[in-house]
Amino acid sequence: MKILLAALFAVVTLTATAHAGLPTDQIKATIDKAQLVLRDPRLKPAAKLAERREQLKQVLSGRFNFAEMAKRSLGPAWSRRTAQEQEEFVRLFTEVLERAYADIIESYIEEKILYMTEKIDGGYADVGSKIVTNKGEEYTISYRAQLVGNEWKVYDVVAENISLVNNYRSQFNRVIAKTSYEELVRRLKDKNEFAGAPKK
Amino acid sequence: MNHTRTDILVGIFVLVGITCLGYLAIRLGKLELFGSQGYVLTADFASVAGLKPGDPVEIAGVKVGRVEAMTLAEDKARLTLRLNDGVKFQEDVIASVRARGLIGDKFVLVSPGASDKIIPPGGKIRETDSQPDIPDLIGKIVGGDLTSKGDKKDDSQKK
Numbered sequence: 001m002k003i004l005l006a007a008l009f010a011v012v013t014l015t016a017t018a019h020a021g022l023p024t025d026q027i028k029a030t031i032d033k034a035q036l037v038l039r040d041p042r043l044k045p046a047a048k049l050a051e052r053r054e055q056l057k058q059v060l061s062g063r064f065n066f067a068e069m070a071k072r073s074l075g076p077a078w079s080r081r082t083a084q085e086q087e088e089f090v091r092l093f094t095e096v097l098e099r100a101y102a103d104i105i106e107s108y109i110e111e112k113i114l115y116m117t118e119k120i121d122g123g124y125a126d127v128g129s130k131i132v133t134n135k136g137e138e139y140t141i142s143y144r145a146q147l148v149g150n151e152w153k154v155y156d157v158v159a160e161n162i163s164l165v166n167n168y169r170s171q172f173n174r175v176i177a178k179t180s181y182e183e184l185v186r187r188l189k190d191k192n193e194f195a196g197a198p199k200k
Numbered sequence: 201m202n203h204t205r206t207d208i209l210v211g212i213f214v215l216v217g218i219t220c221l222g223y224l225a226i227r228l229g230k231l232e233l234f235g236s237q238g239y240v241l242t243a244d245f246a247s248v249a250g251l252k253p254g255d256p257v258e259i260a261g262v263k264v265g266r267v268e269a270m271t272l273a274e275d276k277a278r279l280t281l282r283l284n285d286g287v288k289f290q291e292d293v294i295a296s297v298r299a300r301g302l303i304g305d306k307f308v309l310v311s312p313g314a315s316d317k318i319i320p321p322g323g324k325i326r327e328t329d330s331q332p333d334i335p336d337l338i339g340k341i342v343g344g345d346l347t348s349k350g351d352k353k354d355d356s357q358k359k
Binding site for chain 2: 072074075076079121144156163165166173
């Protein structure tokens with residue numbers, strides 16, 4: 001009986017380790033690091049907010065490919081822009097993401113994150129995770145990643161079946177179709193300045 | 201002599217009528233007689249509830265193909281899309297199942313991407329987006345989120 005249990009245990013642990021492959025490990029490592037930054041008591045005070053966000057950004061930017069996110073979010077309009085414009089757009093888009101998600105990410109300090117599924121298909125991977133909040137609510141979040149060299153870089157985050165890239169792409173395309181790319185850039189700049197002012 | 205002429209005319213008329221009916225039947229039934237045109241891509245969705253084979257595939261409201269088949273692949277819905285020949289999909293297009301109006305007909309909306317790579321015929325659309333299930337969301341609000349609230353208590357007791 002004991003042998004049977006041991007064998008069963010071995011099988012379970014083996015499948016568990018085999019199940020968590022490279023993309024999940026890399027994404028988990030980054031998210032864990034981000035949580036460490038958030039939990040760091042030295043960075044807790046409100047005065048250290050800017051420093052904390054800077055560290056957070058550095059941790060996340062190693063794993064999350066913001067340039068690719070920006071490119072995918074802009075869609076067909078991307079190839080019509082010059083290299084300089086593309087660079088500016090990536091910067092603006094990253095700022096927008098920061099403003100939109102910093103508060104949300106910071107509220108996830110104590111949450112439990114479970115990594116559920118992983119699917120690799122050629123150079124692409126889909127890692128499914130679940131966030132369990134302190135109140136016991138569950139949210140599914142999956143990361144879409146692309147293999148760049150040896151690193152899996154996340155290019156889309158799908159929260160509760162809503163893709164971040166698709167959400168921004170439809171918004172950006174609507175603005176561009178109604179007005180122009182220049183107007184979109186102006187609006188993004190406005191948003192960053194406006195949102196940035198009261199927080200600092 | 202006159203009789204034969206009328207007979208021939210009636211014969212031609214009937215033949216034309218049957219051809220027209222046949223054509224209509226093929227068009228309305230969306231059958232294909234002379235082999236399929238265009239090329240095929242597949243896409244996996246978490247859910248395609250309400251979609252039927254034959255429903256259109258659209259970019260910005262313009263039909264560029266149709267849903268040819270729907271099968272189940274590892275708990276996901278795998279759509280086979282037949283697309284018109286001139287249409288090219290970049291590697292990062294996003295396909296989503298949408299409805300016209302709140303309860304209207306379903307269709308597959310494709311939003312063009314920014315990649316230089318084109319998905320080859322027979323390839324797969326990697327990015328798909330399944331709409332959140334409205335009854336599911338309403339259920340969570342009306343009935344309460346049973347799955348999660350209960351778990352939390354159990355967890356704390358276990359610890």
